[in-house]
Amino acid sequence: MITKFSRGMIAFYTGLASFFMLNFMLFSYLYASGKENWLVEVFQIKLFFVPIVFHVLVLSMLIGLVVFISISYFRSRQYGPIEEKLRLLASGNFDSPLLDMPIPHAAENRLIADVDHDISSIQEKMKQTSLELQQLNARPQFVDGQTKEQILEAERHRLARELHDSVSQQLFAAMMMMSALNEQAIRNDAPESQKKQLALVTDIINASQSEMRALLLHLRPVTLEGKTLKQGIEQLLKELETKIKISLKWDIEEFTMLSSIEDQLFRVIQELLSNTLRHAKAAELEVYLHRIDNNVLLRVIDDGVGFDAENQKAGSYGLMNIRERISAVGGTLKIISFKNQGTSIEIKVPLLKEA
Structure with missing residues (x-):
């Protein structure tokens, strides 16, 4: 397929070739007409008060632009539907109606018809692979008479229980103690530096409690x-x-x-x-x-x-x-x-x- 980079390069070189070709024709005409200083004459001839060399340059750029647009149109017409189908497959839309639509003009181009057929084959294989993965995942995997999920669930329950009964309770007790210390510091009009330190410790304990809640949430049963x-x-x-x-x-x-x-x-x-x-x-x-x-x-x-x-x-x-x-x-x-x-x-x- 023609990429954006190669399209631009083709248009650039086409315009450059056109510029040299038109200048060559202009130089040849002036030389054949027998004019003296024909090389200087190229820059002296004006069209609409502009040297003809600049007209040649603009015409060359227009030729390059036409080539670029033509290639882009051809690419979009020929390969756009193929790229769209590949994007749908990559994003997992295996059942999109667009995948079943024939690519326009595929009958006129054997290569595009073969690519379209290959895309349909890939679609079916990807659907079959996904279905097999889902069926395989639905089957229980036994380890020493227990399924993998049962083992994981029991271990998660154990960890959650131990964390809740030990660390979580200790954090709660530490938070209560810090609250009492904060109140005492306010009553005794403690120095501002001490209040800031107590507030910092309180924030750390509070953040640890939030982290513990998140961990306990994560350790809930699998099913x-x-x-x-x-x-x-x-x-x-x-x-x-x-x-x-x-x-x-x-x-x-x-x-x-x-x-x-x-x-x-x-x-x-x-x-x-x-x-x-x-x-x-x-x-x-x-x-x-x-x-x-x-x-x-x-x-x-x-x-x-x-x-x-x-x-x-x-x-x-x-x-x-x-x-x-x-x-x-x-x-x-x-x-x-x-x-x-x-x-x-x-x-x-x-x-x-x-x-």
Whole structure:
């Protein structure tokens, strides 16, 4: 395919060749006419009070522009539909009607017809691969008589219980003691430096409590425990609203899908909420879940500190887990994040088989 760079180069060299060709014809004409100083005459002849050399230059530029527009039109006509189909496949829209539409003029071009056929074959293979991934993910994986999810759930319960009974309680006790110390410092009119130090320690303990709440949220059971995905997400968000000072907004649509996809999406949302609470320092969080055609579309948006999405280390271990979970159900993950401007995470999972 002709890229934008090569189109520009072709137009430039065409204009340059035209400029030299027209000047050569002009020089040849003046030389053949027997004029003396014919070389100087080129710069003295004027058309509309402008030296003819400049007219030649403008005409050459126009020829190059016409070539550029012609190539662009040809490229758009021939390859535009192919590029659109490839974009749809890359974004996971396997069932888009545009993929089934024949490419115009494909019958006139054997190469384009073959490419269109190859795209259709890739579409079917990608759909089949995604379906196999979803079916494989739905099968329980046994380790010593227990499923992997059962082992993980039991371990999460144990960790959550120990954290709540030890660290969380100690943080709560430390917070109560700091409150008493702050009140005593105010009554005794303590020095301002001492009050600032007490306030700093209080803020650190308060931040640790928030971190602990986020960890306990992250360690909740893996499964939805008999609830629908909509019910599970809303319960999670309402519980979060009572524990964390953050503005929440959500719009969750209820529809049927494979239970394996529901469980994975629920865990992904837990992971995203945990990451937001622990790292984003966001004041607002939005969660949207909808079915669009034959795809599940999940979007989580916050106004936090953001990060460099191109930097793999900045994405943290949590995002690595999310990518693995989404890949396991044949989905795609798109992250848009800018420092100090928030983060938008969009997840799309194809529904290739009804629950």
